[in-house]
Amino acid sequence: MKYPLTPLALGVALLLSLPARAADIDWKKVDAALGKTAAVGGEVHRYGLPRSDLHVTLDGVSIKPALALGGWVAFAPMHGEAMLMGDLVLLETEITPVMTKLLESGLDITAIHNHILRAAPATFYMHVAGHGDPEKMAASIRSALSSASKTPFDSPATTAGPAPAIDLDTAKIDAVMGAKGTANGGVYQFGIPRREPATEGAMQVNAALGGANAINFQPTSNGKAAITGDFLVTGNEVNPLIRALRAGDIEVTAIHSHMLDENPRMFFIHFWADDDALKLAHGVRAALDKTAVAQR
Structure with a gap:
């Protein structure tokens, strides 16, 4: 072993x-x-x-x-x-x-x-x-x-009926985000890649497992959503991004790294807010635009 x-x-x-x-x-x-x-x-x-x-x-x-x-x-x-x-x-x-x-x-x-x-x-x-x-x-x-731990391994009981509805105007959120989201377990999710992924050992860290910005919207009520996820940014992008988040009334909850020898050095920034979903989408998009994300 x-x-x-x-x-x-x-x-x-x-x-x-x-x-x-x-x-x-x-x-x-x-x-x-x-x-x-x-x-x-x-x-x-x-x-x-x-x-x-x-x-x-x-x-x-x-x-x-x-x-x-x-x-x-x-x-x-x-x-x-x-x-x-x-x-x-x-x-x-x-x-x-x-x-x-x-x-x-x-x-x-x-x-x-x-x-x-x-x-x-x-x-x-x-x-x-x-x-x-x-x-x-x-x-x-x-x-x-x-x-x-109490992490469950049994298959969850299946229930008849449709998947949980996303009670948000997802078309408008998509338009603001400049990307198409997907519904998963009652949450509307985005994975937005960087324009030039980081490399480790001359190899590219792609979006498949962690090389993208993850943005999640969970409907709360009346067009509002709780949002969280993480941004993947270089060191010089950290403060422009978190300033943009705070300008949009989005809370910054963690800043940390996952990799040890990537080029350029990357940081993961987590966030939280519960507010009008379109307002938050504009705030998230403004923050993304401070970083080298793929073009819309």
Whole structure:
């Protein structure tokens, strides 16, 4: 079992889906080890680990998992083995026991941080990485989360009827944002890439797994929405962006990094507001325009 690699090597390999021998991996066994079914994009197999067990509120808003509680792990095949990267949503009391279990299994921890403020209960986000047998790594993730957290692994009960409605004027939001959003679990989501993605080790960090600005709108009432997510920016863009957010009455809740050796150096800026959705879309777009995002 040989999980550990540097975060640099992990990020490059996973985000780029390096040429690999995917046929060497029995993905049904990985699914069984994790107790989940992957969403497959190219060579990457991604597993959602939403904290649907948690009832988190912030400023009177009941947060849907797709807004700010969507943990995940993903595997990219590489030379018959796999690279692992993920982001686990944890309560404060779960951080140390989950970390201990993961470290004992040979996996790496690359970051721990908050995304939002004042939430009850408070939630934190632990980034994990590894390299080796994907079935064994999947089993390690499930074992750590099952024994040291209440992260659910059972399939949610299916209910008849349509998906939760997005009670917002999404066409107008799209027009302001200059992009087309997608509905997911009652949340309207945008992934807006940078014009020139960062590189690590001369390799491009694309939008597939973390190389894009993530903007989420959850309807609250009467055309209002709670928004959160993160912007991906260079150091010289940090303060112009957060000034634009504050000018739009959008709260800045976290500034941190995920990668260690990228070029240019990148930072992730999280935010929160609950207000008129179109007003917030204009505020977010004004902030995006302070950065090197892809053209509308």
